[in-house]
Structures are given as C-alpha cells and as structure tokens.
Amino acid sequence: MSLFTKFASLAQVRASLSEAGVNPVGVPIEKVLSPTRGMIGGREVILAGTNNYLGLTFDPACIEASRAAALACGTGTTGSRMANGTYAGHLALERAIAEFFDVAHAIVFTTGYQANVGTIATLAGPGEVLLLDADSHASIYDAAKLSGAEVYRFKHNDPDDLSRRLGRLAGRAADTLVVVEGIYSMLGDRSPLAEIVAVTREQGAWLLVDEAHSMGVLGAGGRGLAEEVGVEAQIDFITGTFSKSLGAIGGYCVSRHPELELVRAAARAYVFTASPTPATIASTHKALETIRQRPALREQLWCNARRMYAGVKALGLRVGPEPSPVVATLFDDRQQALAAWRELLARGVYVNLVVPPAAPLSLLRCSLSAAHSEQQVDAMIEAYAQMAAALHIGSSARTVAASAARA
Amino acid sequence: MVDSGNITTVLMDLIQPFAGEGPSITIDADLVDELGLTSLQVMEFIETVEDRYDISYPLNELADVRTLRDLSRGIERQLRQ
Numbered sequence: 495m496s497l498f499t500k501f502a503s504l505a506q507v508r509a510s511l512s513e514a515g516v517n518p519v520g521v522p523i524e525k526v527l528s529p530t531r532g533m534i535g536g537r538e539v540i541l542a543g544t545n546n547y548l549g550l551t552f553d554p555a556c557i558e559a560s561r562a563a564a565l566a567c568g569t570g571t572t573g574s575r576m577a578n579g580t581y582a583g584h585l586a587l588e589r590a591i592a593e594f595f596d597v598a599h600a601i602v603f604t605t606g607y608q609a610n611v612g613t614i615a616t617l618a619g620p621g622e623v624l625l626l627d628a629d630s631h632a633s634i635y636d637a638a639k640l641s642g643a644e645v646y647r648f649k650h651n652d653p654d655d656l657s658r659r660l661g662r663l664a665g666r667a668a669d670t671l672v673v674v675e676g677i678y679s680m681l682g683d684r685s686p687l688a689e690i691v692a693v694t695r696e697q698g699a700w701l702l703v704d705e706a707h708s709m710g711v712l713g714a715g716g717r718g719l720a721e722e723v724g725v726e727a728q729i730d731f732i733t734g735t736f737s738k739s740l741g742a743i744g745g746y747c748v749s750r751h752p753e754l755e756l757v758r759a760a761a762r763a764y765v766f767t768a769s770p771t772p773a774t775i776a777s778t779h780k781a782l783e784t785i786r787q788r789p790a791l792r793e794q795l796w797c798n799a800r801r802m803y804a805g806v807k808a809l810g811l812r813v814g815p816e817p818s819p820v821v822a823t824l825f826d827d828r829q830q831a832l833a834a835w836r837e838l839l840a841r842g843v844y845v846n847l848v849v850p851p852a853a854p855l856s857l858l859r860c861s862l863s864a865a866h867s868e869q870q871v872d873a874m875i876e877a878y879a880q881m882a883a884a885l886h887i888g889s890s891a892r893t894v895a896a897s898a899a900r901a
Numbered sequence: 902m903v904d905s906g907n908i909t910t911v912l913m914d915l916i917q918p919f920a921g922e923g924p925s926i927t928i929d930a931d932l933v934d935e936l937g938l939t940s941l942q943v944m945e946f947i948e949t950v951e952d953r954y955d956i957s958y959p960l961n962e963l964a965d966v967r968t969l970r971d972l973s974r975g976i977e978r979q980l981r982q
Contacts, residue, residue, distance in 0.1 A: 628944070644959040647944060662957045854941045 507851070511832060518835050518847040528552055529741075529865040534844055540870050542860045543846035547711050547819050548791045549865025550741035550784060556777040563776035571769045575602075576759075579769030587779045591746050594782055595717055595732060599754040601747045602775075604767050606706055606735025607633040609745025611640060612763030613733055614673060614702065618643035623663060623670040625656065627685070629678050631704065643671075650678075653689035660697045670699040671730075676708030676719035680853055682820030684708070684719055691725045702731040710739025711819055716785045716792055736774070740781040744770045795819055795864040798871050802862055805875035809882050810889030821860040823878070830885065831856035837881035843874050908976055912969045915953060919946045928970045947972075954980065 511519055516535055523541070525533040529549035532541045550556055563583060571579040584602055592600035603609040614637035618624045622643045626634055629650040638645040649655040660667055672694050674685045687703065694701045705718035713721030718734070720726045730751060736744035747754065758764060770778075784791070796819070803817040812824040825831040828849040835847040835858055846859040860874070882888040913926055920926055920936040932938045938946065943966075947958050950972070956979045966972050 628948075639961070643961075644957075645961050646957055646959060647948065649948070659951075659957065662951075662955065851939070854939070 504851070507828075507849070510828070511847075511849075515836060516839065518832065521844070523844075526551075530863055530867075530870060532844070534839065537842065539839065539842045539844045540866075540874060541844050542862070542866070542874055543844055544863065545707070545738040545861050546741060546863050546865070547707075547739045547795055547861065548741070548781075548785065549863045550739070550781045552865075553741065553781065553784060555784065556741060556780045559780040560773040560777035563772040567772035569773070570771050573768055574765060575769045576765050581769075581772060581775070583772055583775040583779070584769060587775050587782075588746075590779055590782055592748060594715075594786070595748045596726070597748050597750045599749050599752060601754060601758050601761075601764065602770065603745040603747070603764055604770050605743060606733075606737055606745035607636075608763040608767065609733045609735065609747055610634050610704060611637045612761035613731060613747040613757060614638065614671070615640040615763070616757050616761040617700075617702070617731070618671045621669070623666055625659060625663075625670055625672045625699070627651065627674045627678075629680065630673060630675065631679060631706070634673055634675075634704065651683065651686055653686055653693050656690065657693045657697070660693065660699055667697040667699040671702055672699050673702045673704070676703055676705040676712065677818060677820065679707050679820060680848060680855070680857065680859065681814035681822045682707075682818030683815045684712075684818070687719050688723045688725055691728045695728060700730045701728070702733065703729050705732055705734045706738060707820065709734045710785050711792065711795065714789070716789070736770075736778045736781075739785065740778050742774050742778045742781065744774055744778060791864040795862060798862045798864065798866045798868075801868070801871050802860065802874060805871070806860075806878050808889075809875075809879055810891075811878065811882055811887065819862045821862065823858045823860070825856045825858070825887075828856045830887070831858060833885055834858055834881050834887075837884050838877050841877035841880055843877040908973045909969065911953065912950065912973060912976075915949050916946060916969065926969075928973070929968050931967050932969070933967075950976065956980065 511517055521534060523532045523534055529546050529551050530541050532539060567581055571581060573579040588600045588602050592598060603612055610633035614634060618641045620642040624638050624641060624643045624645045626638060626647050627650055628647045646659055648659050663670060674690055677684050703720055708718040710716045712719050715721055720729050731747055731749045733747045736742045799819045800817045802821050803813060806821055806823060807813045814822040825834060831847060831849055838845055848859055849856045883890040909928055916926060919938050919942045924936055930936050932943055943963060944960060951958050954976060966975060
C-alpha cells in the first residue's frame with residue numbers, strides 16, 4: 495500500500511469536506527437550466543461559480559454553429575493536429591484568433607491547461623530561465639516543472655521584486671521568460687502590467703501573459719488586460735482559454751513572433767493529443783464573433799461585478815483587493831469557508847469553494863456573468879448577508895459584539 | 902571563504918516565522934514532515950533566503966532540499982559560483 499501512503503493528508507481533507515451533506519469538491523449539477531441557473535441536490539440554485547463571464551454557453555448562434563459542425567464533420571477528430579486532426583474549422587479559428595488579437599500567429603490547443611503547458615514548457619528549456627508571478631495558475635507551475643528550465647518566482651504583482659530577481663540573473667535576461675496573468679483567478683486582482691512590461695523590456699527578458707480570466711472581460715475590444723493598458727505591442731506571447739468567456743473548452747497562444755510556428759511543431763501538449771472537436775471549434779468561433787459584435791455583454795458583466803463586489807464588501811466580509819468579475823471572500827480557515835459554502839448553497843447560491851492544499855487561502859470564489867440579472871445579483875448578496883449572520887462574521891459579528899457589550 | 906556555520910545560524914533564524922512555535926528547529930529536521938512547512942511555505946522561505954544572500958535558488962532544485970543542512974550546502978554552492 496506504500497504507493498497510497500502519501501495520500502493520507504489528502505484523504506483527511508476529503509473526508510472533512512464530505513461530512514454533513516453535499517461534497518463541495520465535484521458537486522454534481524443535476525441539470526443546467528441556463529447560464530446562471532441549475533439544479534443541485536434537487537433544488538434550483540443560482541450558478542455563480544462557473545467562469546461563464548459572458549453567459550455564452552446557451553447562446554443560440556453558438557449552439558447552432560456547434561450542432562451544424564457535429565452534423566457536418568462528426569463528433570470528434572480522433573487524432574492529433576499533426577496527423578488527421580486538422581480540419582478547415584481549426585485553421586479558420588486560428589486565423590480568426592490571430593486577427594482578433596491583431597497578430598500574425600495563433601495556435602489552438604485542446605484545453606487552456608494544455609495551452610500553458612504546451613507553450614511555456616516549449617519556449618523555455620534546459621539552460622534557460624522561467625520567472626513566474628508567485629500566484630500563477632497550476633498549469634503554469636506544471637509547465638515550469640516539465641520545461642527543464644531553471645524556475646524562480648517573484649512576489650505577486652510586485653514589479654520591483656521582478657526587477658531585483660531579473661537583475662540577479664546577471665546577463666541571462668535574454669534567456670528568461672517572465673510569466674504573469676491578466677486577472678488572477680483566486681482573488682480577482684489584475685497584474686500591474688504596464689510596470690511589468692517596463693521591467694521586462696528594460697532588462698531584455700521575454701514576457702508571456704495568460705489572459706484566461708481577462709479575455710472578453712477587459713479592453714475596449716475584449717482582448718484583455720494588455721489591450722486595456724495599451725501594451726499589446728510589447729507582449730511576446732498571450733495565452734488563454736475557450737472555457738470562460740467563450741463558453742466552450744480549449745486554449746490558444748498568439749504571438750507577433752513568426753517562430754510561434756516552431757513552437758507548434760515542438761509542443762508535446764499540442765502534438766500528442768487529439769484536436770478539439772468540430773462542435774467545440776465552431777461554437778468558439780461564433781463566440782469570438784459575438785465578443786466583437788456585442789460589447790454590451792462586457793458592460794453588463796462589469797455592472798454585475800461592481801454591484802456584487804460592493805454588496806459583499808458592505809457586509810464587512812473580507813473581499814479581494816479590487817472590483818472584478820471574480821469576487822473572492824476570504825475566511826479564517828477551511829472549516830469556516832466550508833460552513834459558508836454550505837450556508838450559501840442552502841440559500842440557493844452555488845459558488846466555488848477553494849481551500850488548502852489547492853490554494854494557500856480558504857476562500858469562496860463567486861464569478862459573475864453578463865447573464866446574471868440584477869435580481870439574481872441582489873439575491874446573491876442577500877444570501878451572503880444571511881450566511882454572514884449565521885456564521886457571526888463580517889459586520890454581523892461586530893453588531894453582535896456591540897449588542898453584547900451594551901448588555 | 903564561505904562560513905557554513907554562519908549560514909546555518911542565519912537559516913535557523915529565518916525559518917522561525919515559518920515553523921511557528923511547535924517543533925524545535927534543528928539543522929537536520931525535515932522542513933515538511935517535522936517542521937510542518939507546506940510546499941508553499943517552503944517556496945516563501947526560499948525567497949526570504951534568496952533576498953538575504955542576494956542569490957537565485959531555482960525551485961526545481963528544491964526536490965533535493967529536505968533539511969536546513971541540505972539548503973545550507975546549496976547556498977554555499979551558490980555563493981562559491
């Protein structure tokens with residue numbers, strides 16, 4: 495049994511999460527009713543932990559494109575892009591993504607995870623250096639492990655620390671790839687990208703930005719944080735996903751460097767896996783057009799995000815550092831976060847529970863959607879208020895304490 | 902000349918905020934199994950060490966670091982380079 499010994503602490507965590515009710519890790523959504531409504535435990539709930547920022551999963555045009563592609567091309571490609579898995583749709587989507595970002599080169603990957611693993615582990619290799627923001631997504635850390643490169647971290651969102659660490663590499667900046675994210679998925683905070691760009695340019699390093707949570711969310715054209723702060727021309731590589739704003743599954747890397755085509759041939763996460771299904775490619779292509787044509791979706795998303803962030807913050811709960819479509823609420827420990835998650839679900843709101851060891855902090859992650867109505871957002875805030883009162887946290891704790899002091 | 906005794910003393914000092922009150926810190930205590938650091942805390946501790954010595958300690962060499970003695974040897978190696 496020695497192979498399983500190392501899972502003892504994980505088993506303990508899983509057991510504690512499963513006590514008394516629905517297991518929050520892998521909760522079954524019995525029926526999906528819309529981008530924002532589903533059935534869990536036999537009851538209808540508001541879905542607010544889905545990353546479905548623009549609510550396009552049920553967009554009629556995307557569904558129709560997907561259906562037509564399945565009818566025309568079948569359910570799967572059954573092969574790698576390097577073999578039998580490149581259809582006209584894959585090439586058309588790559589052209590559309592490159593055009594969307596106004597660069598010459600784009601690669602489509604089967605998942606967003608593979609986009610990071612394939613791109614980063616291929617760009618940096620033995621004898622070269624990866625310098626990661628400390629709060630980077632697991633796919634970036636896994637890419638670093640696979641790369642064989644020397645791996646260092648800099649303090650989260652700290653350009654001065656990045657500068658210091660690049661300086662210590664003494665002349666190796668030209669062999670260094672710096673990796674940051676547009677919006678960080680845990681706390682919803684964004685990278686100080688203009689400053690990060692300035693440091694990497696000054697020291698001659700390369701820069702990759704993962705816009706997984708910011709594409710379709712930031713920028714006048716929805717291209718992400720690099721567009722929003724006007725530094726697109728200075729970014730070497732942008733990666734992202736189809737599984738958030740675009741409502742499907744898959745990933746991409748775009749670049750102005752023609753050598754990206756060589757990365758395609760060398761990226762094992764691209765070569766040794768089956769390509770995305772025709773239906774996925776078709777709905778993603780349609781969703782990309784929708785992002786361009788309907789900027790009002792982005793405005794609605796931000797309207798909902800600001801409303802939710804302000805509402806939760808006003809309850810005295812600890813939230814992320816800035817308004818964002820990811821509204822994180824922080825808790826003292828795993829048990830308190832779990833109790834809060836159960837309270838919210840009991841009140842008809844599903845959010846994501848994030849606890850160690852998956853993340854260093856215990857938190858609830860609520861992701862807003864353009865498809866949430868104002869009434870739904872208000873109902874969610876009310877559920878948070880009731881949860882805070884039940885757990886005696888936030889302003890409700892202070893009110894109780896004040897009452898006790900008066901008594 | 903690198904003074905390994907001095908490095909050990911500095912490391913024992915630097916690790917205190919990460920190890921907390923519980924176990925007694927020794928040069929051969931396992932950082933994770935005995936001192937109770939999480940993998941994230943190990944990375945944060947290494948960053949503190951990097952700043953103290955103005956060196957770069959690759960994360961991919963951490964698999965070889967189980968104790969402060971291992972880390973001390975690694976730092977000596979870095980300082981000699």
